[in-house]
Amino acid sequence: MRSDKAGTLEQALDSAGRIKDCSSVHLVSGEVLVSIQDNDKIHEIDISQSHNDSQWIDHAWIRSLGEWAVGASRLRRFRGAAVVRRQSTMSSFVPEPPIAGANHLVITTDAEIAAAYDDPSLFWKVWDEVKPLGSFKLCTRAMNVIDEAHWLAYTFESTMMLVRNAKPKLTVYNTPYWKPEFAAWWEFGNYEEEKGGNPALAPIGYDEDDGHYHFLGFITNTPLEAGGSEPRHVLIREIYMVRKLARGKKDPTGRPIKGVKVRFPEKWMAEQEKRPLLDGQARVFYGDWIEITD
16 A cells, blocks of 8 residues: 655654555655655655755755754664765766765664675775764765765765675666766776776687687776876776676677676786676686686
């Protein structure tokens, strides 16, 4: 069953503990929409602004949502909360790593992060502030950032760090749209020219012996600011290119292939860059064709 009625945010949150015969409750307060879903006895509360009135989102709105998230932590059997940015098509090329996603705020636990990342310490580093909240941790970042380009400038590098560190198959990859407005994060070229960087993967081509399309990968472990050369990482455009080839089973000319193989000269390179490539169904190797499988 479904119930739709008008009311206050306080009434909405209060309703979360009293849903019995309804699978969902929807309340409206001004331009604020509140939905409470009963998902197998777990209540999921979504507070959002009307899609027709996005222009009124401001810093106060984000802070208010943060206050509601903290307040919700006092509910009985609280599981977690987040203040989420819904990405536009212009930024849909940015993957969403587990728990962090494109979020201004998350309330989570050490156990959840340990289950989601190979090195949990990296997760805590991407936030402006991490504070204890009972048995949880309250993580916040960029609470004053509204503009999408400014958000990417603030978070893109740390987001990709989490993508590379996430456990298998936990990162969400959306359909990418390569809009010129955000080319600084995806277009091949020098950083000095406000491009995304030079490619880390060199296409070797189709191998008739094994039926795979091959790439040779190379990265440096010396930061650019310390005099290192590009590339630093496999770029986001390359990640989606590999995903398309590996999942579509066709090379750039349309010829059927068994899959994609990416080989790095050294183990540390393959280990550092493996996760998004493996998630995209490519096979990753280093040195004399030693394969990394997890």
